[in-house]
Amino acid sequence: MARSEYLFTSESVSEGHPDKVCDRISDEIVDLLYREAKKSGMDASLVRVACETLATTNRIVIAGEIRCSIEPGKVKSKVKSAARKAVKAIGYEQDGFHWKTAKIDVLLHDQSADIAQGVDTGAEKNTEGAGDQGIMFGHACRETPELMPAPIFTAHKILERLAQARKAGEGEAGKLGPDAKSQVTVRYEGGKPAEIVSIVVSTQHLDETLTSADVRRIVEPFVREAAGELPIAESCVWHVNPTGKFVIGGPDGDAGLTGRKIIVDTYGGAAPHGGGAFSGKDPTKVDRSAAYAARYLAKNVVAARLAERCTIQLAYAIGVAEPLSVYVDLHDTGVVDEAALETVLREVMDLTPRGIREHLALTRPIYARTSAYGHFGRKPGRDGGFSWERIDLVPKLKAALGR
Structure with a gap:
């Protein structure tokens, strides 16, 4: 009981915390690549980003893998500009960390062909496989109007x-x-x-x-x-x-790194976390997109008054499109059968990486704003930001469960 x-x-932690500075820079680069794809006419679904940032005293190091429409000779300058704008927006103009004077190293290279083949074509032809294996959790509860702990x-x-x-x-x-x-x-x-x-x-x-x-x-x-x-x-x-x-604050006082504040990013320890970070990743990485989908489903379950509290787990294998499992826990607050709900969730939403990306319209420059103050419990934007916070699945869920 x-x-x-x-x-x-x-x-x-605030947007100026060293780790959050890095999350912001990594997500600004995701947004940059989506904006550049739109300018060039590149299919946004082909953009790939796995970007990590390290920050310390007047030094920023950006590393990872990308696929984008930016000319190779212009990648470094555009990425550096995005990083400086992020640091300036946060407010760092200090001797030990200044948006204008910090040295920036850009160590981005093309995405691994081995990873790309599994994501682009999946384990079966004409599918888009998950970018990695992993487990992702979503949660919602009636503790606040935003259905957050x-x-x-x-x-x-x-x-x-x-x-x-x-x-x-x-x-x-x-x-x-x-x-x-x-x-x-x-x-x-x-x-x-x-x-x-x-x-x-x-x-x-x-x-x-x-x-x-x-x-x-x-x-x-x-x-x-x-x-x-x-x-x-x-x-x-x-x-x-x-x-x-x-x-003495920010990266001058303590080094920062992308992805070290994953519990801050989600539910503050009130619900499980699968372990994967969000920032710096495009939505083929289910660490990010499936966590958003799980929150979306959990929030709609609670908004539909099918439970007072809901936790959902999704599991994936790299290169495989369909989730390996869907698990629902209503914490003894539900008015429907959990096993029946697990079946219905697969029916009301395509939970493949492509299905999630298209349903939530994730291939857009909407990520920099997620990097501080939580990825969940935020207001959906007119431009598609925080689309996973919508509660538009409520009618379908009720109809499917005969409520």
């Missing part, structure tokens, strides 16, 4: 709001730097979020004279705003910059 009274904690959703909102305030120069937020972390502990009562009992915020500050108390005074109004309707307990324990001074 599931526990009904407990504490649960999730963390988030409350701790991770709140932790994201805190940092997103602080970033908005910093860039807009609201109050004294202009004294803050891009690098920040948050952590939120929620007390559950009757299995539902009741109140926030602990808040941790560590944020870089550009004014060296600021104390921890000063930083709390600056950030607390934005934290309370971000909490929304979830109450902050009167006895809530606050830790704001608990180690004191935090002036």
Whole structure:
């Protein structure tokens, strides 16, 4: 039986965190290749990206495999430009990490022919195989209107709001730097979020004279705003910059790497994660696209009121189009049979890599914005961004299950 009274904690990191800087650069390159494909008339479904970024003091290294329409002699210059624009947008103009002066090494090469043959043609002719083996999870629950777990959703909102305030120069937020972390502990009562009992915020500050108390005074109004309707307990324990001074931030303070914040990217530990990172990958990589599909399906199951909580697992083999398995867990909150739902999910959505890509329209430059503040629980955009957050499968699910 599931526990009904407990504490649960999730963390988030800002767009200026070293790892998130790398995620942003990697995803900017994915977007770059899709934009260039459209300009040249290249079939976007043929674009391939597996891009990793490393960042440290005034140094950025970009490596990986690509297939694109950019002339070979122009790849490095275009990639470098995209990286600099990303760092500038985040807000780094510091001696130890500056968008204009950081040295950038581009070590991208053509995609492996061995991998390409399995993805392009699959194990059978006229199919598109998965880009790798792996397991992917999707989750949804009724803890927030966005159908996300409350701790991770709140932790994201805190940092997103602080970033908005910093860039807009609201109050004294202009004294803050891009690098920040948050952590939120929620007390559950009757299995539902009741109140926030602990808040941790560590944020870089550009004014060296600021104390921890000063930083709390600056950030607390934005934290309370971000909490929304979830109450902050009167006895809530606050830790704001608990180690004191935090002036040296970003890759100058700690090296960053693409794909190291996968739990931040998903559900904050409230649901399983298959292990694969998202950023820097085109949607033939099921690490990304199938995780989006699993979230899409889980969200529609909960939106259809077939369950209060839903976790879905999809499994793939490299070069094979159809998923090896579809598993559904409704956590004893469902009103339908889980095995029947597993069958129906395959019927209402084509879960091959091509089917996912086409259903969610994933071959577009929509990825840079996913690199911070979570890939899930976001509002679908008019340009097709966050398409996996739509709830347009609800009628089909209900009809197929006779609800």
